[in-house]
Amino acid sequence: MTRQHEAQAAIRAVGLTKRFGTRQALAGVDLEAPAGTVLGVLGPNGAGKTTTVRILSTLLRPDAGRAWVAGRNVASDPHGVRERLGLSGQYAAVDEKLTGRENLYLVARLYGMPRRAARRRAAELLADFRLQEAADRPSGTFSGGMRRRLDLAGALVAKPPVVVLDEPTTGLDPRGRTDTWGAVRELVAAGTTVLLTTQYLEEADQLADSIAVIDRGRVIARGSAGALKARVGGERLALTLPDPGSRARALGILAGLGPHTPDFDPRTGRCTVATDDGVRALEHALALLRLADVAVEEVSLAPPTLDDVFLALTGGDRARRAEPGRRGPVSHRRGAA
Ligand SMILES: Nc1ncnc2c1ncn2[C@@H]1O[C@H](COP(=O)(O)OP(=O)(O)OP(=O)(O)O)[C@@H](O)[C@H]1O
Ligand SMILES: [Mg+2]
Structure with missing residues (x-):
């Protein structure tokens, strides 16, 4: 692959592997998202989505394989990657003692924004994510969905060129989900590259320019929603x-x-x-x-819905897929949102 090619793809991963003890979480994952597009990483519980996200955001080193974010190598230039990447992890990370506004202001200041700009950005994001009313109480009093939205807002503070969202709408009500989709669309319209993981096939269908379906640490299919549907x-x-x-x-x-x-x-x-x-x-x-x-x-x-695609690609054995006590990958039906 040429240097130029590496630079063009805003996100690129080649042959990522990761083992935890005896469990092979990733068994050779390749991903690529051209700048200004949304890459949907779709997979059931335990597929390796979060592991991939953690490697791309420099929180975890792969056993093998290489990855670049905005042209920076995650292994040799983690600082460069962190400067260019906004992350909203699977579990909302907010400081419970601070108010919503303070949380966002703090993130903005950490990114080096001047005070006034930081205040303005916090207010903008509070409005975008419908958090104004609760903005001035401690985020520890927020509902799960509100925390999730605050965490998402935090990932967008510095308007990074690449944003990684790990299951951004899990646990959100339909309105929260629609708001999040709107926020992702706005980001992309402004030129941001987004990688989002999801178990909601509907979500990948709605947002992603291209989709990588992962299962047990491997990409088992990739393409546009239309191309995947055509396969079945x-x-x-x-x-x-x-x-x-x-x-x-x-x-x-x-x-x-x-x-x-x-x-x-x-x-x-x-x-x-x-x-x-x-x-x-x-x-x-x-x-x-x-x-x-x-x-x-x-x-x-x-x-065919993406649910159908997933069933066809993974052999359709629903029971086998769900980890004990967790939601299965195909429980979400079109129209349920
Ligand atoms: N720190 C860890 N230690 C041990 N095993 C881990 C660790 N992190 C992940 N795993 C295992 O690696 C596999 C992939 O996990 P990962 O969190 O990447 O899946 P996921 O696709 O994000 O799933 P979910 O939809 O449930 O969030 C799982 O089997 C998980 O149990
Ligand atoms: Mg996960």
């Missing part, structure tokens, strides 16, 4: 089969419709199958199911 075939025919007695018959019929294997969730009775024939496939399927006396509820035909 055309539209998705979804239907709910309320009667357990006829499900096996129904799945046999649906499997016979085309080359794609139906995905079935026994908990909900919902069956999804990719189809390249759209409405014709839908009509055909319903006719065959009626002949076979199979009860059907809630029929729909829709373009």
Whole structure:
């Protein structure tokens, strides 16, 4: 790779590996985000998202591999990287004794802003993240979502050219999520490069110019949302089969419709199958199911979501993916936000 190429990509990682004890957290991750774009790193719990973020933001050294942020090497020029990178970690880091305004003012001063500019920037960000009302009470009294927003605001104080957001909307209510999306879009419009990790497929679909899907420390797919969707075939025919007695018959019929294997969730009775024939496939399927006396509820035909892409890429085994006691990667449904 040429020097020029390295400089053009605002974020670039090559062959990152990291092991914790016996656990291989990263097994060779390559990433690249051209300047002024959003790279979405999508993956379930334990995939290696935070480990990647910590390496890019110089908080952790990789065992092998190299990375650059805004043209600076994370290993040989960590100071240069930190000057050019705003980070909002997975767990909000705010000083609970300070008010929201003081937290932001302090960050601005640490970045070397003069007092007046620091005050102005803090006020701007408090407004952007709807924190004005609570601005002057200790952030220890903030709700989880408010802390999260304050931490995000902190990452943006110095208007760095590269911003890394680790699960920026986890734990936010729908309004908080929309605000955050708006903030990311504004950043990008102003030329900032953003890397964001998410378990919300909808979020990557909404924001990211390109997406890297990671699973168990490896990038298993990359491309635009559209390109990823194209990989799993055309539209998705979804239907709910309320009667357990006829499900096996129904799945046999649906499997016979085309080359794609139906995905079935026994908990909900919902069956999804990719189809390249759209409405014709839908009509055909319903006719065959009626002949076979199979009860059907809630029929729909829709373009594939990133949920579908993820299921197709990872083999569709939901139960295997979720770490005990944690939210699974595909619990978020389009329209739930
Ligand atoms: N400091 C550590 N010590 C030991 N194991 C770790 C450490 N940090 C991460 N791991 C392990 O490395 C793997 C990747 O973790 P990482 O935090 O990068 O995942 P993630 O994609 O951010 O997951 P989540 O969505 O839950 O935040 C996991 O199996 C995790 O348990
Ligand atoms: Mg994480």
